[in-house]
Structure formats: C-alpha cells, structure tokens
Amino acid sequence: MKYVVVTLLSASLLLGGCAANNEGQSTGSQNEPSTNTSEANDNQNKDSSINESDKSIMDSPQAPDDSSLTEVGKTVEDQDGMITLKAISKYDETTSIGDVELTISDVKVMDYAPSPDLVDFFHGYSDNETQFNYVKLRVNVKNTSDQTVNFAPVSLLETGSEKKGFEDDFYLENLYGNLAPGEEKAGQLGFVLNETDVEKLESITVNTSDVFDENKESLTEAKSITIPF
Known part of the structure; x- marks a missing residue:
C-alpha cells in the first residue's frame, strides 16, 4: 500500500514537472514571435526613415x-x-x-x-x-x-x-x-x-x-x- 502511495506521489510529481516544463516551453514559444515582430517593426521604422529622408531630398515644391x-x-x-x-x-x-x-x-x-x-x-x-x-x-x-x-x-x-x-x-x-x-x-x-x-x-x-x-x-x-x- 505504501508502495502504491509512493508510486502515485511520484507519478503526480512527474506529471506536475512535465506540465511545468510544457508551460515553460509554451510561454517561450509565445514570446519568440513577439520578439521577432518587434525586430520587424524596428526594421520597418528604419526603412521608413530612410525612405522619408530620400523623399525629402527629391521632392521639391518648385519642380516635379x-x-x-x-x-x-x-x-x-x-x-x-x-x-x-x-x-x-x-x-x-x-x-x-x-x-x-x-x-x-x-x-x-x-x-x-x-x-x-x-x-x-x-x-x-x-x-x-x-x-x-x-x-x-x-x-x-x-x-x-x-x-x-x-x-x-x-x-x-x-x-x-x-x-x-x-x-x-x-x-x-x-x-x-x-x-x-x-x-x-x-x-x-x-x-x-x-x-x-x-x-x-x-x-x-x-x-x-x-x-x-x-x-x-x-x-x-x-x-x-x-x-x-
């Protein structure tokens, strides 16, 4: 009986550990796209700044x-x-x-x-x-x-x-x-x-x-x- 209890406790601990690991992995996976999205937005902003800079040089109110x-x-x-x-x-x-x-x-x-x-x-x-x-x-x-x-x-x-x-x-x-x-x-x-x-x-x-x-x-x-x- 003691063995069964220990076994059940061990199994519970094992399952709890696996669940925690899965949650950690899931959380990590969810965070990664956010980081990539942030980097993409930064790159977009940089490209936009460059484009605006080029436009300010080329676009004159006096000529096409x-x-x-x-x-x-x-x-x-x-x-x-x-x-x-x-x-x-x-x-x-x-x-x-x-x-x-x-x-x-x-x-x-x-x-x-x-x-x-x-x-x-x-x-x-x-x-x-x-x-x-x-x-x-x-x-x-x-x-x-x-x-x-x-x-x-x-x-x-x-x-x-x-x-x-x-x-x-x-x-x-x-x-x-x-x-x-x-x-x-x-x-x-x-x-x-x-x-x-x-x-x-x-x-x-x-x-x-x-x-x-x-x-x-x-x-x-x-x-x-x-x-x-």
Missing part, C-alpha cells in the same frame, strides 16, 4: 520629382508640371575644399513646363516661364572641422554660353551659408538655362565659393569642377 528619369527623352508629370530629360551625367564625386567635403551627383538637364500655379514663380528666372530648360544637381556638403564655416557649393555655374550665380538657384533648399562644426547638408540646386543650347551641351563647370570663417576671412580658395554629360 525626377528620380525616375534615367533615359534621355523620357517624360514625367505630376502636380508641379511636366519634365523631359534632355541630358544626364554619370558624375558622382567628392571634392575637398579645405575642411569642407562637397559631393555632387545626379546631374540632369531637363525641359520643364510648370503647372499654371507655378508660372508666376518662374517669371523672375526665365525668359519664357511657361516652358524652359534647367540643370539640376544633387549636392551633399559637410563641415569636417571643429569651427563654423561659411560656404556655397555653387557660387557660379557655367555652361559655355551663360553663367548662373548662387542667387539664381530656384530650389531654395538653404544649402548656402554657415555650417556648424560637423554639420552636413544635403539637397538639390536648380538653375534655369535661358541661353544654352542643351542639345549641344557637353559639360558644365561648377565654381564653389571660398571656405570662410565666421569673420568672413577666407580659409581655403574656391575650386572649379567640370561635370561632363
């Missing part, structure tokens, strides 16, 4: 998004108007001007017919504000020093038949001026071409400004960069 234009002759249209790609450059290089690193890429020449609500905006930029050509550059500017500097990525742009100053940029993304220590700016610049025959355009020349300190003293002389098409 040209990111899909990679073939000469192709056209895209959105609420800002219609653009046709006339020329594109493979240029994608970083130039050091003293403590400033300037990267220029995604250089395109496009024919642009703005939407009616933007025509007045371009009155001061173009001889024919309803349809004109323009050149667009993507730039990234970084101050690698431990002091504030003043810099213009494009002080003067030349096509051979006309010149454009930094005040002619119509993208208006505040890429000129002071850069705090370690500060980085990225965006686009656009210059209307009124006198350039874009069908014969072989290159453009970008002249940066000097790198200045806060007292407007020149620290490094400007550089000239030729970008072929």
